[in-house]
Amino acid sequence: MLLGRVTGTVVASQKEPLMEGLTFLLIRQLAVDNTEANSYVVAVDSVGAGVGEVVMYASGSSARQTSVTQNKPCDAVVMAIVDTWEIDGETVYRK
Amino acid sequence: MLLGRVTGTVVASQKEPLMEGLTFLLIRQLAVDNTEANSYVVAVDSVGAGVGEVVMYASGSSARQTSVTQNKPCDAVVMAIVDTWEIDGETVYRK
Amino acid sequence: MLLGRVTGTVVASQKEPLMEGLTFLLIRQLAVDNTEANSYVVAVDSVGAGVGEVVMYASGSSARQTSVTQNKPCDAVVMAIVDTWEIDGETVYRK
Amino acid sequence: MLLGRVTGTVVASQKEPLMEGLTFLLIRQLAVDNTEANSYVVAVDSVGAGVGEVVMYASGSSARQTSVTQNKPCDAVVMAIVDTWEIDGETVYRK
Amino acid sequence: MLLGRVTGTVVASQKEPLMEGLTFLLIRQLAVDNTEANSYVVAVDSVGAGVGEVVMYASGSSARQTSVTQNKPCDAVVMAIVDTWEIDGETVYRK
Numbered sequence: 310m311l312l313g314r315v316t317g318t319v320v321a322s323q324k325e326p327l328m329e330g331l332t333f334l335l336i337r338q339l340a341v342d343n344t345e346a347n348s349y350v351v352a353v354d355s356v357g358a359g360v361g362e363v364v365m366y367a368s369g370s371s372a373r374q375t376s377v378t379q380n381k382p383c384d385a386v387v388m389a390i391v392d393t394w395e396i397d398g399e400t401v402y403r404k
Numbered sequence: 405m406l407l408g409r410v411t412g413t414v415v416a417s418q419k420e421p422l423m424e425g426l427t428f429l430l431i432r433q434l435a436v437d438n439t440e441a442n443s444y445v446v447a448v449d450s451v452g453a454g455v456g457e458v459v460m461y462a463s464g465s466s467a468r469q470t471s472v473t474q475n476k477p478c479d480a481v482v483m484a485i486v487d488t489w490e491i492d493g494e495t496v497y498r499k
Numbered sequence: 500m501l502l503g504r505v506t507g508t509v510v511a512s513q514k515e516p517l518m519e520g521l522t523f524l525l526i527r528q529l530a531v532d533n534t535e536a537n538s539y540v541v542a543v544d545s546v547g548a549g550v551g552e553v554v555m556y557a558s559g560s561s562a563r564q565t566s567v568t569q570n571k572p573c574d575a576v577v578m579a580i581v582d583t584w585e586i587d588g589e590t591v592y593r594k
Numbered sequence: 595m596l597l598g599r600v601t602g603t604v605v606a607s608q609k610e611p612l613m614e615g616l617t618f619l620l621i622r623q624l625a626v627d628n629t630e631a632n633s634y635v636v637a638v639d640s641v642g643a644g645v646g647e648v649v650m651y652a653s654g655s656s657a658r659q660t661s662v663t664q665n666k667p668c669d670a671v672v673m674a675i676v677d678t679w680e681i682d683g684e685t686v687y688r689k
Numbered sequence: 690m691l692l693g694r695v696t697g698t699v700v701a702s703q704k705e706p707l708m709e710g711l712t713f714l715l716i717r718q719l720a721v722d723n724t725e726a727n728s729y730v731v732a733v734d735s736v737g738a739g740v741g742e743v744v745m746y747a748s749g750s751s752a753r754q755t756s757v758t759q760n761k762p763c764d765a766v767v768m769a770i771v772d773t774w775e776i777d778g779e780t781v782y783r784k
Contacts, residue, residue, distance in 0.1 A: 310618070310636040310669060312604070316436070317491040319407070321460060324484035325450050325470050333405070333460070335436060335489060341601070341620060341634045349436045351405040351460055355610050355667070360492070365606060365618070365636055370465045370560070370655045370750070371669035375610050378667075382450070382473075382483040384405060384466035388667040389609035394620060396602040397645070411531070412586040414502070416555060419579035420545050420565050428500070428555070430531060430584060444531045446500040446555055455587070465560045465655070465750070477545070477568075477578040479500060479561035506721070507776040509692070511745060514769035515735050515755050523690070523745070525721060525774060539721045541690040541745055550777070560655070560750045572735070572758075572768040574690060574751035595713070595731040595764060597699070626696070626715060626729045640705050640762070650701060650713070650731055655750045656764035660705050663762075673762040674704035679715060681697040682740070 310365040312339040312391065315358050319351050327381045334358060334387055336366055341394075343402045352385035353378050363402060365389040405460040407434040407486065410453050414446050422476045429453060429482055431461055436489075438497045447480035448473050458497060460484040500555040502529040502581065505548050509541050517571045524548060524577055526556055531584075533592045542575035543568050553592060555579040595650040597624040597676065600643050604636050612666045619643060619672055621651055626679075628687045637670035638663050648687060650674040690745040692719040692771065695738050699731050707761045714738060714767055716746055721774075723782045732765035733758050743782060745769040 313336035321333065332354040338346040352366045355375040364387045366372075372386040373379055393403045408431035416428065427449040433441040447461045450470040459482045461467075467481040468474055488498045503526035511523065522544040528536040542556045545565040554577045556562075562576040563569055583593045598621035606618065617639040623631040637651045640660040649672045651657075657671040658664055678688045693716035701713065712734040718726040732746045735755040744767045746752075752766040753759055773783045 312636065317489060317493075317496075319460065319489040320487045321484035322487050323451055324460075325481075327469065328483060333484075335491060337436065341622065351407065356608055365604065365609075367667045367669040369669055371658060371667050373466060373469070374612070374658070374665055374667040380469055382462045382466050382469040382481055384462040384464055386610075386667055388613060389606035389618075392605045392607055394602060394604040396620060398602075401602075412584060412588075412591075414555065414584040415582045416579035417582055418546055419555075420576075422564065423578060428579075430586065432531070446502065468561060468564070475564055477557045477561050477564040477576055479557040479559055507774060507778075507781075509745065509774040510772045511769035512772055513736055514745075515766075517754070518768060523769075525776065527721065541692065563751060563754070570754055572747045572751050572754040572766055574747040574749055597731065626717065641703055650699065650704075652762045652764040654764055656753060656762050659707065659753070659760055659762040671705075671762055673708060674701035674713075677700045677702055679697060679699040681715060683697075686697075 310367050313337055313364055313366055314339055315360050315362050315364060317360060325382055341396060350385045352387045353383045354387050356387055356390055358387045358390050363391045365391060405462050408432055408459055408461055409434055410455050410457050410459060412455060420477055436491060445480045447482045448478050449482050451482055451485055453482050453485050458486045460486060500557050503527055503554055503556055504529055505550050505552050505554060507550060515572055531586060540575045542577045543573045544577050546577055546580055548577050548580050553581045555581060595652050598622055598649055598651055599624055600645050600647050600649060602645060610667055626681060635670045637672045638668045639672050641672055641675055643672050643675050648676045650676060690747050693717055693744055693746055694719055695740050695742050695744060697740060705762050721776060730765045732767045733763045734767050736767055736770055738767050738770050743771040745771060
């Protein structure tokens with residue numbers, strides 16, 4: 310999984326029918342020091358994450374292992390909202 | 405998923421029989437600020453996307469989870485045409 | 500899928516028995532403007548592609564969705580020989 | 595698999611129910627000369643690895659092939675604690 | 690698949706039980722001109738490859754399609770020992 314910040318949303322009315330009703334979150338990847346990396350991904354929300362929140366997302370076939378994404382053409386899913394992370398005993402991020 | 409702009413098409417008459425009848429779209433990846441990134445992918449169309457449109461595409465095994473790509477040697481599929489996306493409350497792209 | 504030029508072949512007599520009889524093509528990735536990129540892949544041939552030809556290849560689990568690669572430890576397959584591709588209405592490559 | 599050093603942990607109370615009870619380790623990737631690379635991954639622990647330890651982790655669908663990660667939205671798993679590694683006959687790392 | 694040179698081995702006594710008895714090879718990726726690239730992978734051996742040998746390895750779920758790696762948390766497998774490879778009719782490497 311990677312860490313990211315939810316920075317926005319994507320709206321797409323014309324889409325593969327299996328994707329109806331899902332929320333597409335625009336996630337900017339975070340480096341371990343909590344700075345924003347240059348890469349992003351559009352991930353389906355499975356935990357009720359909102360814009361501004363720090364999350365973890367899973368990619369590839371693992372993104373289809375939630376109840377909302379199963380058997381769907383989805384290659385990235387937000388599967389957790391992060392409370393804190395620590396590096397070498399120091400808290401880098403706290404919600 | 406990633407955002408991209410359909411910039412062209414690829415024609416291939418000699419191909420794996422399972423790929424017959426599919427449309428191959430040449431997608432240039434878009435950065436979150438709607439500028440064109442340097443990378444591209446050839447993706448199968450599942451939503452009737454045309455040249456010039458901004459789309460979302462799924463990669464890997466997730467690209468086989470549409471009715472047109474199931475069980476086929478396809479590792480990228482256009483699964484939505486994008487209407488808008490927002491970053492931090494500002495609209496970055498509108499169709 | 501990505502575009503590539505078949506630049507050579509790899510011979511390996513000592514291999515996983517499931518790979519017996521397959522042809523290993525050395526593919527150099529092409530950029531959308533038909534210049535050679537720096538990266539390569541060794542892909543199994545499923546369409547009779549020869550050295551010099553421009554092809555499309557699929558990666559990952561999708562590379563196992565052809566009759567010659569099914570259930571084999573193969574992560575890249577040439578699944579089409581490219582006739583032409585166009586960008587913004589201009590032909591970039593013609594066989 | 596890749597080599598990494600466990601540098602911390604991630605806590606996420608609001609998450610996909612399937613992820614309950616798992617430990618999220620923040621892994622910094624190691625180069626072959628045992629220096630820290632710039633990239634990281636959050637991996638689920640399957641072997642009792644602690645902060646500071648050098649481990650191997652598997653990514654993608656292979657990360658779901660352990661008893662703790664099966665059928666879960668997990669794309670990286672620590673599946674071994676490294677004792678030593680050698681390059682060209684020289685020990686680069688010893689626990 | 691990618692080309693690599695076996696440059697060493699990794700020993701890990703504490704590991705996911707499914708990985709017992711497997712050999713972990715440290716593979717340095719080779720460029721098409723047979724120079725060593727900067728990236729590496731730890732791959733399970735399925736063909737009896739030794740240190741110094743040039744091999745092909747498969748990644749992702751395809752790495753689980755050999756008898757020794759099936760259903761195991763393994764994302765890279767050495768599935769062939771390379772005899773030769775050619776580019777544009779010239780032999781680049783011969784065992």
